[in-house]
Amino acid sequence: MAKFEKIPIIKKIKLNEYDNNSLSHRWIHLVSNGIAQPIYVPVIIGKGIKDGPVLGITAVVHGNELNGMSVIQRLFNSINLEKLSGTIIGIPVVNVPSILVNERRFVDGVDLNRIMPGDKDGNRSKVYANRIINRIIKNFDYLLDLHTASFGRVNSYYIRADLSSKIAKQLALIQNPQIILNAPPKDGTLRGAAADLGIDAITVEVGDPDKFQKGMIRSSLTGVYNTLSFLSMYDDPIDKAEQKALICKKSYWIYSQVGGIIQVHCELTQLLKKGDLIATVRDVFGTILKEYFAPEDGIVIGKSTNPIGQTGSRIIHLGILK
Structure with missing residues (x-):
């Protein structure tokens, strides 16, 4: 080298x-x-x-x-x-x-x-x-x-x-x-x-x-x-996927409207239905301040892993399937 x-x-x-x-x-x-x-x-x-x-x-x-x-x-x-x-x-x-x-x-x-x-x-x-x-x-x-x-x-x-x-x-x-x-x-x-x-x-x-x-x-x-x-640059066969990719026509982040300790309940690539519980925000004493629910059907593209969130913190990146 x-x-x-x-x-x-x-x-x-x-x-x-x-x-x-x-x-x-x-x-x-x-x-x-x-x-x-x-x-x-x-x-x-x-x-x-x-x-x-x-x-x-x-x-x-x-x-x-x-x-x-x-x-x-x-x-x-x-x-x-x-x-x-x-x-x-x-x-x-x-x-x-x-x-x-x-x-x-x-x-x-x-x-x-x-x-x-x-x-x-x-x-x-x-x-x-x-x-x-x-x-x-x-x-x-x-x-x-x-x-x-x-x-x-x-x-x-x-x-x-x-x-x-x-x-x-x-x-x-x-x-x-x-x-x-x-x-x-x-x-x-x-x-x-x-x-x-x-x-x-x-x-x-x-x-x-x-x-x-x-x-x-x-x-x-x-x-x-x-x-x-x-691109015909390399003479190898294409390795095909075991599962077909899910295509999203758009996406957006869901943000917390209150500050507190955020627990995100869904996992990456999880399919959500409208109304599914996605996160809970508690205060430092453990009292529930707010619960968040999926606003529409979609898939979890990304999510927050930091439980300490001020008002306006990200919760999940929701993809809307095509």
């Missing part, structure tokens, strides 16, 4: 500089900190023996989302470049400043995944986002953007995709997820910025924050290999 000091430093990805049938590690000097030290973003470039599409895989856009980093590491440790047509570009950590301090948001408190494509003349987070897009993402033909739940929450293995796009829908299905959520990318996300550039992109929600989950990582890695096969 290449050591830190031997890995070349570049300003942007130029794919014509890399040979076919090669695996390259690079540091992209994206920005500098307040004492003029460079901030490097790690890049892995695998070029196959034949030309073909460029698949980009990104992880850790939020600094506490670790599962995707392991997916990318395992992919490049297992891929056979002599079977690959095209190029895979892996960014195991997009948000380098935040992972170092175990923070979800960028160092100025902004969510990078709400300000894409940023602004070359903007503030710290907007410049960082803009250079991610222009120096890395623009090289992609397809994008799998790997995420997890946030602090104090857990997620099912699910996909966000614009299901009006046939390719995005197929990319979503072959990840073999538990749930697919129809979510047109118009909210400043990396996926949305990529789509605006003509890149077919989906968001893969790979479990929970601040940990490595072997099952989730394995499922996502299978989805990546399925993607390579679907």
